[in-house]
Amino acid sequence: MFTVAALYRFTPFPDPAALKPGLEEVARAGGVTGTLLLAREGINGTVAGSQPGIDALLAHIRALPGCADLEPKVSTAEERPFARLKVRLKREIVTMGQPGVDPLAGTGHYVKPADWNALISAPDVAVIDTRNDYEVAIGSFDGAVNPETQSFRDFPAWWEANRERFRNKRIAMFCTGGIRCEKSTNYLMSQGVEDVYHLDGGILKYLEEVPAEDSLWHGSCFVFDGRVSVGHGLEEGPHLLCHACRRPLLPEDRARPEYEEGVACHLCAHETSDTDKARFRERQKQIALARARGERHLAGD
Structure with a gap:
């Protein structure tokens, strides 16, 4: 069982790049994966790992300027919902593109x-x-x-x-x-x-x-991790992800004629070209080969 923490805080970070190494070090030391976004306006992200690993990372974040009373939304996942850790520097921690919004x-x-x-x-x-x-x-x-x-x-x-x-x-x-x-x-x-x-x-x-x-x-509520959706009590929902268009699907949607794993679903089959689909098929082939070797291919997450 993995602990999942969704968090954000708007707070001034004059030099967000200076915060990146410390976050990466603490997260990796605790085996935490997921995505954290840093910008001058604050921090945003969702991460997952063991309870001790998440606790250590949250303690580190709460020590950052303006983050002392950070209250993440915490839930659980049966399987690890992220394959790797990404700490990225951005202009905005959620992109609206309106410079005057504060x-x-x-x-x-x-x-x-x-x-x-x-x-x-x-x-x-x-x-x-x-x-x-x-x-x-x-x-x-x-x-x-x-x-x-x-x-x-x-x-x-x-x-x-x-x-x-x-x-x-x-x-x-x-x-x-x-x-x-x-x-x-x-x-x-x-x-x-x-x-x-x-x-x-x-x-x-x-x-x-x-x-x-x-x-x-x-x-259900769509979430941006491997669970795809959650319901009441933050229980994992029934949805899967189309790895071509990143939209949520119900299990029965895989029986539709447009569905091809990793290539298309009924929502996106008309949106991509034959060239796109050929590229997706090659990617799906590499994912299948990785699975056969007992490995996890990053493109499959």
Whole structure:
């Protein structure tokens, strides 16, 4: 059993590159894998490993400037969800592409999971899912608006095109762990929207704390690791990943005629050329050969 920790913190890092070696050293010493992103605006990532390894890494992160009260979302995985460790330097720890957006300057009102149902059930509240379309496709809250974005960078343009739909409404926003809402609520405030709220701790915290019988969530929550999705109680969901398009699939989707492991699924078969598919087949062949040798091919993760 592996411990999985999803975390983020907006805090000024004047020299994020100087923090990279220490994070890599502690993570590798503890056998931790996953991805951590560092930028001048803070840290973001999901990592997995043994409980002692995760504890040591979290202690190191909490010692960084502004991270003392970091509260990661912790869950478990039966199999290691990441093949390797990646600590990367980025311009943003979650990319919105809006230079003026600064969550440290202010965000929407935080709403605890226990209070979320009452808020989103109010008639004057519009609920917006800030995640991408492939995430929304496998689960969301009752009545939530799906912006149908391909990436978080698309959200500002969607808002500009749709803002009149939400006139005289309070806006409640949510995402997987909370990080995208930190930026999207700050963005809406900069656009003159006054009553903005977001789910504290994101969907993961809601699924962890709110009993299934009281929940307004339907489906599974997409996660960016080998588990693909989780449900109530943060139990691993049923989904698999199409390694061609990185979209989530249900096990029965593998029986569709468009499905070819590592090459295509019913969601992406029409999106790639014959040349692309030939390249994917060669990659899948190398993955199969690695498996036959008892090895783990990085392209298969």
